[in-house]
Amino acid sequence: DIVMTQSPDSLAMSLGERATINCRSSQSLLYSSDNKNYLAWYQQKPGQPPKVLIYWASTRDSGVPDRFSGSGSGTDFTLTISSLQAEDVAVYYCHQYYSTPWTFGQGTKVEIK
């Protein structure tokens, strides 16, 4: 199984600050035949199901604010919230869909300081 490890486990930032979440996979998620990274990011607010924010490591899903961006390749990836808003309080998960069993990181809880 591919192990996904996120850091930090939690972070607290002030409104308007930049928040950065890292994700590392135990093997490369870059598929050579299409040069795509099979990595997605999800946001889960309390009491709600997860919602996809980013896929292919850097493609924002429809309707996702542009303050959310994804970067990275191979085994190291980053989700950045450029200017933290109150509605961004949530747990964020990275997820690999390179090979089954599909796996998720342990989650990063983002709070407002």
Add this chain to the structure above:
Amino acid sequence: QVQLQESGPGLAKPSETLSLTCSVSGGSISGYYWSWIRQPPGKGLEWIAYIYYRGNTDYSPSLKSRATISLDTSKNQFSLKLTSLIAADTAVYYCARGTVTVAGIFDTWGQGSLVTVSS
């Protein structure tokens, strides 16, 4: 806008079999991959299994011996059965849809069904 709705027993006993159903409304089950994902209280996400509308399936090895995913296209539903329940199976069970092109990107989720395994 497609919507997913899980239905399940809420409470189940150890050693029993859990049956969950996901009803798909506002769209067809055809053309997509459909997954079950669970989340123990206060913990992270675990993918359980998927089924393609044509019937192809894949399972997490950790649950493969106890899980069965199936499809009923006439009812626009898919289901999960999990046998030999233990307390560690207590979780919110989500059904989710994979995108048209990529099975593992979950673009639509149900609200989740909490299942507690306890005698």
